Amino acid sequence: MSKAPNNNWWRGGVIYQIYPRSFADSNGDGVGDLPGITQHLDYVAKLGADAVWLSPIFKSPMKDFGYDVSDYCDVDPLFGSLDDFRAMVEKAHGLGLKVMIDQVLSHTSDQHPWFAESRASRDNAKADWYVWADAKDDGNPPNNWLSIFGGSAWQWDTRRRQYYLHNFLTSQPDLNYHNPDVVEAILGTVKFWLELGVDGYRLDTANFYFHDKELRNNPGRGQPKGNDPAVNDVNPYGWQWHKFDKTQPENLGFLKKLRALLDQYPNTTMVGEIGDDDGLALMAEYTSGGDKLHMAYSFDLLGPDSSSTYLHDLMTRFAEKNATGWPSWALSNHDVVRVGSRWGGESADVRKLRIAAAFQMCLRGSPCLYQGDELGLPEAQVAYEDLQDPYGITMWPEFKGRDGCRTPMPWDGKAADMGFGNGAHKPWLPLTEAYRALAVSEQDNDPQSLLNFYRALLAWRKGQGVLLHGDQALLPVHAQVMAFVREHEGKKVLCAFNFSDSAASMDLPANFKSAAVLPVPGLGGGSVAGDSMKFDAHGALLLAL
Numbered sequence: 001m002s003k004a005p006n007n008n009w010w011r012g013g014v015i016y017q018i019y020p021r022s023f024a025d026s027n028g029d030g031v032g033d034l035p036g037i038t039q040h041l042d043y044v045a046k047l048g049a050d051a052v053w054l055s056p057i058f059k060s061p062m063k064d065f066g067y068d069v070s071d072y073c074d075v076d077p078l079f080g081s082l083d084d085f086r087a088m089v090e091k092a093h094g095l096g097l098k099v100m101i102d103q104v105l106s107h108t109s110d111q112h113p114w115f116a117e118s119r120a121s122r123d124n125a126k127a128d129w130y131v132w133a134d135a136k137d138d139g140n141p142p143n144n145w146l147s148i149f150g151g152s153a154w155q156w157d158t159r160r161r162q163y164y165l166h167n168f169l170t171s172q173p174d175l176n177y178h179n180p181d182v183v184e185a186i187l188g189t190v191k192f193w194l195e196l197g198v199d200g201y202r203l204d205t206a207n208f209y210f211h212d213k214e215l216r217n218n219p220g221r222g223q224p225k226g227n228d229p230a231v232n233d234v235n236p237y238g239w240q241w242h243k244f245d246k247t248q249p250e251n252l253g254f255l256k257k258l259r260a261l262l263d264q265y266p267n268t269t270m271v272g273e274i275g276d277d278d279g280l281a282l283m284a285e286y287t288s289g290g291d292k293l294h295m296a297y298s299f300d301l302l303g304p305d306s307s308s309t310y311l312h313d314l315m316t317r318f319a320e321k322n323a324t325g326w327p328s329w330a331l332s333n334h335d336v337v338r339v340g341s342r343w344g345g346e347s348a349d350v351r352k353l354r355i356a357a358a359f360q361m362c363l364r365g366s367p368c369l370y371q372g373d374e375l376g377l378p379e380a381q382v383a384y385e386d387l388q389d390p391y392g393i394t395m396w397p398e399f400k401g402r403d404g405c406r407t408p409m410p411w412d413g414k415a416a417d418m419g420f421g422n423g424a425h426k427p428w429l430p431l432t433e434a435y436r437a438l439a440v441s442e443q444d445n446d447p448q449s450l451l452n453f454y455r456a457l458l459a460w461r462k463g464q465g466v467l468l469h470g471d472q473a474l475l476p477v478h479a480q481v482m483a484f485v486r487e488h489e490g491k492k493v494l495c496a497f498n499f500s501d502s503a504a505s506m507d508l509p510a511n512f513k514s515a516a517v518l519p520v521p522g523l524g525g526g527s528v529a530g531d532s533m534k535f536d537a538h539g540a541l542l543l544a545l
Contacts, residue, residue: 003263009098010200010269010294011326012468013050014361014458015368017202019334020057020079021065021428022408023371025421031428032408032420034080038088040411041095043440047374047451048458051098053202053271055334057085058104061111063171064390066102067204068109072189082196089197098199100269105186106208107172114185115173119159129182130173131165131211144217145245146237150394153245167208167245169390177209177254187261194265201262206272206293207282210251212244219243234398247276252285255292271295271328271366280318287325295328295366302336306343306356308482308499315363315474315484327365331356332373338405339370341379348378350450351525351538355497357454358523358540361461362495364472364486371409374454375443380407380432388429407432413439448522456521466491480504481535493518494543496526498535506533515543 024036034057044052056066059076066076075085092099108115117126133142133154141154141163147170154163155170165174175182190201218240255272262268272293276282279298286293300314318327331339340348343356353376360367382403387393392401407429411419413436420427436442443449461467470488475496481504483496494512498504508531517528525539533541 004266004268006263006269007267009050009267010271010366013098013366014048014461015051015053015100015271015328015366016044016047016049017053017055017330017333017368017370018044019055019371019406021055022406022420024409024411024419025427028422028424029078030421030425031078033078034075034084034088036421038084038091041088041091041097045095045097047455048462049097049369051100051199052092053100053368054102056102056104056204061109061171063109064169065388067104068107068111068169068172069104070109070111070113072186073192086196093197098267099197100200100202100271101193101198102204103190103201104204105175105190106205107166107168107174110171110173119157119164122160122162128179129176131176132160132162133165133215134162143215143244144240146218146240148235148237149391150235150237165211167205174208174211177250178213183254183257187257190258190261194262194268199267200269200271200294203258203270203272203293205246205275206255206286206296207247207251207274207276209254210248211246212248214244216244218245234395241277247282252292255286259291259293269294271297271368274298280314281321283318283327284322284325287322287327295326297328297330297368299336301329301331302333304337304342306352306499308478308480308497311359311482311499312474312477315472319472319474327363328368329360329363329365330368330370331360332370332405333368334370334406335402336405338377338379339373340376344376344378348376349538350376352499353450354453354523355499355538355540357450357457358520359482359495359497359499361457362467362484362486362493362542364470369454370405374451375410375435375438375440376450377410377432377435377438379404380429380434382407382430386430403429407435410435410439411441413437413442453522457523460521464493465489466493475506475509478504478506481506481533485509492545494541494545496533496535496542497540498525498538501537503537504535504539506535507531508533512543512545515545518542518544 021032023032024040025032026035057075057079058069059071059074060066060068075082089099114129118129141152145153147153166172221241270293274282274296283296287296344352389401389403408420408427417423443451466486466488470486473485475483480500481496481498486493523540525536526541527534
């Protein structure tokens with residue numbers, strides 16, 4: 001079958017992530033919904049994004065807020081209906097926005113009809129659709145695999161008198177991708193949404209589809225300290241090398257089947273979430289060859305370290321392992337502490353956030369913004385009694401979970417509920433009073449606001465072909481300044497960012513001595529003086545040849 005045309009809009013396109021529960025509540029029930037998203041798509045278009053990515057909207061018992069799917073081909077009534085989804089897609093396309101949806105394919109809810117049938121007996125038609133295993137002779141689980149949410153990855157089921165695998169909650173049993181019937185059924189659900197007009201997918205846990213058929217034990221590695229939020233000393237999941245419970249060779253074959261399906265639809269794309277011991281190498285493998293993922297992202301920019309030395313090391317390792325693959329760089333998402341706090345500090349220093357935004361928009365790849373990044377929202381402080389996230393409830397108090405980045409979006413600083421809903425019901429997570437001064441209404445008409453900086457930055461970037469499409473080469477490591485050169489069709493841009501809170505200087509490369517300063521709206525703090533580049537604290541400089 002011949003491929004449909006693809007205009008590669010996603011190569012360099014800006015993706016805006018929407019967490020539907022917290023974006024906008026149209027009916028006052030305290031939970032955001034599809035009509036609420038539709039009402040605010042003009043805002044996203046005005047920001048300058050090219051696409052929206054919606055976290056899951058499928059039918060679900062919401063034990064993990066939609067990442068536990070009970071029907072892949074329907075919208076949960078909490079968010080609306082399929083007709084509401086169609087209306088949202090039509091509105092988005094009319095505004096020039098692409099629509100990407102979250103596909104949670106590695107596991108289902110334990111309330112999915114497939115699992116209800118599978119657990120009923122060992123000899124029914126779907127008995128082998130999930131990962132079942134006998135207990136050891138002493139009754140223990142078949143191996144040492146752990147759940148990301150704490151404890152064993154195996155749950156005993158009294159119906160089958162066997163264990164089933166769950167990499168996440170016990171209510172999220174893992175599908176058995178070694179069964180070709182499972183693969184075909186999943187591909188059918190993906191096709192369903194393509195037929196409804198979606199332009200692409202964000203693939204949740206894209207390296208978790210297959211497990212080791214022999215169920216071999218993972219090797220241990222002790223208590224590591226890492227930049228991956230899943231790898232820390234309060235969660236034993238990070239104390240193993242995950243050699244057998246995920247990232248199996250068979251995964252590549254499934255990704256190729258997914259790609260072949262998407263290639264039948266014009267201008268579509270996939271971005272995969274990679275959570276692995278070596279996420280950068282896996283990004284390279286999964287995006288190489290043009291027959292698997294279009295894009296991938298790891299957790300390397302989702303940690304607390306924004307030093308120039310860390311960023312330089314990260315980009316060095318990425319360049320060594322990923323010469324041809326196309327990355328998607330996110331500084332925030334619905335699973336990690338907001339960049340406003342991680343990189344902006346306790347005060348969410350706007351200078352740091354401008355530097356972070358410009359850095360993200362200048363990198364080779366496709367930037368992904370999380371709702372509220374453009375407002376500079378800090379992490380919300382959610383009291384234990386208000387927590388909703390099962391991850392945080394389990395790991396409290398050393399890890400408070402993901403609710404702090406999921407509280408409602410502030411639209412109107414003067415409204416009682418900040419414009420999230422109509423106030424009829426209490427929002428599912430508490431409103432954050434610190435957001436009131438940062439609301440869209442407060443920043444919209446302020447030319448100096450972070451929101452308007454983002455708008456100007458994204459508009460400016462659309463005209464910079466070298467940033468959208470160019471190669472990337474790093475300058476030597478510097479204690480304060482992260483610098484690299486982008487090059488495309490004979491044009492070069494040197495991008496340099498002082499990530500420190502003190503002034504800095506850096507040698508000007510000899511071949512850039514005739515370069516002109518490339519003005520970026522709202523970004524400054526850098527200049528050329530003789531043979532060196534000078535930077536204010538949190539200053540930046542772009543030079544063009």
